[in-house]
Amino acid sequence: MDVSMTLWVLTIVGLAALIAVDFFIGRKPHEVSIKEAGIWTAVWIALAGLFGLGLFYFGGAQPAGEFFAGFITEKSLSVDNLFVFVLIMSKFAVPAQYQQRVLLFGVLIALVLRAVFIAAGAAIIASFSWVFFIFGAFLIWTAWKLIQEARADHEDEEYEENKLLKAAERRFGVADRYHGTKLWIEENGKRVMTPMLVVMLAIGTTDVLFALDSIPAIFGLTQDPYIVFTANAFALMGLRQLYFLIGGLLKKLVHLSYGLSVILGFIGVKLVLHALHELGVHVPEISIPVSLAVICGVLVITTITSLIASRKQAAAEAAGGGDAYKDSIDA
Template structure:
């Protein structure tokens, strides 16, 4: 009788030693503490400040990637840069939802960056949990690649359908289960109380709308983690690189929000592009799973993945700019309706 074929477990070899993990996490903590210091005094973020921090947080992954190239070689560095581009592009879409949540809760401009900072910390914690779960799933067998691929393809179809139908991001605060649950157990003040999350009024403790906004942002972080972690596992199987790409992509979101809050609405084809990227990585994962069973099935190399992702993002930007200019010219024509 022929021997039964058993799917082998995936050996996840990481380039990171315990010392490198410790240094990376320590560096992340230092950056978060620095962000806390910056946001300790609530103030409205000016464009100059936001651009300066954005440049800083864009330079960090470049320096880190160059260091990886010198230390571990070009293959590891290309995987890092590819994963970073994927996570950064997905995080830009996250900013849309953050923007809508801040508007829905009428968060004052001086408190917006504090809400974003707590949201980013929550996202980092959730990503770390999902990364660990993803690594455990991959070690249990190659079926995890098929599962991750299916998740991404299904998500891509949903995102594309929403984009094709013209459906915009919508946030109904009253329908968020997390917000309803909090309101059921705690009273909420009728207005903001500065940067305080909880106050004592009329002899009882009550949450402020700022606390509810942070709960809502944290709840949406869970949804984002479900998509982003499988996406980067489609680029690299190294848990350290997966964590590093997520951390670098999230760290600069607070500053990037204030830089792009006016431009985000003009990227009308962003979701079309993100759906293509998610579908592409999903197919890449399925092919990787199939290659482990049938070696003749081709795999998509990481440099090609990086090229496809960058091409899609550039195309999305150019077509969005062209469409915006076309609409502006049409509106400027006299008598044109």
């Protein structure tokens, strides 16, 4: 897809305007309700849908299909981010009324860092076609790692600050409590960070780790930097509302990691086949419609099986609790 500099500028300005509207509407710190989160989640998904339809109208079925496949993949991978976001919020004891502000700026940091990753990835791919082998192998390895993590017990998992965050805390110091939405305060004559800024940096920089698999994954679906960037942008910008909407459901998505591992492994194989094709080897290539069908199918199946498994577990725990209560009465 041939994208002019004018279109790039208009797209970035348009996304910035949407982010500004989102910020000013929710600028007053408050606890986000399920209704509010649901409305805004629907708005962001609708905007992504309209953007995809615009690509279809002006560019055709190919770029539109690549965008929707990329958006759904990035959206599903971003749900996995939410598990870590919950740990971060718990680690820093973020008051409920400030959580939306933290997520907004954390996601903005993540979006800027991802833009850098995307630019670097596009430049590498344009120069070295063999990098698809590396991306493919990395995704297959990540898929296997996800399965291993899914089988491990993470009940007592806690968030550990990364080295960059620890270095910033040592350099500037951190206040011992929140000061509203302030990011810096004067304390004993020294300018120090507030916990609010630390949490924003934690969410933004932690997302970089997730970008290590999500960026190669979307490059496996499209090599168009414009589509890669916009799919990431729309997936990330609705992440804040999704956090509040499905926060309570996260623990019920017990098979999500298995589904994501299948998707990453599938895209990894797709990348390897594409790399072989680029070298002149006659191998079948997986089309975008097939990719879209596989991604959607895996997500639907894993969501259904997760909810069924969670319901059975809840029923078993309730039955076990009832038996324990009956035994205590009999005793």
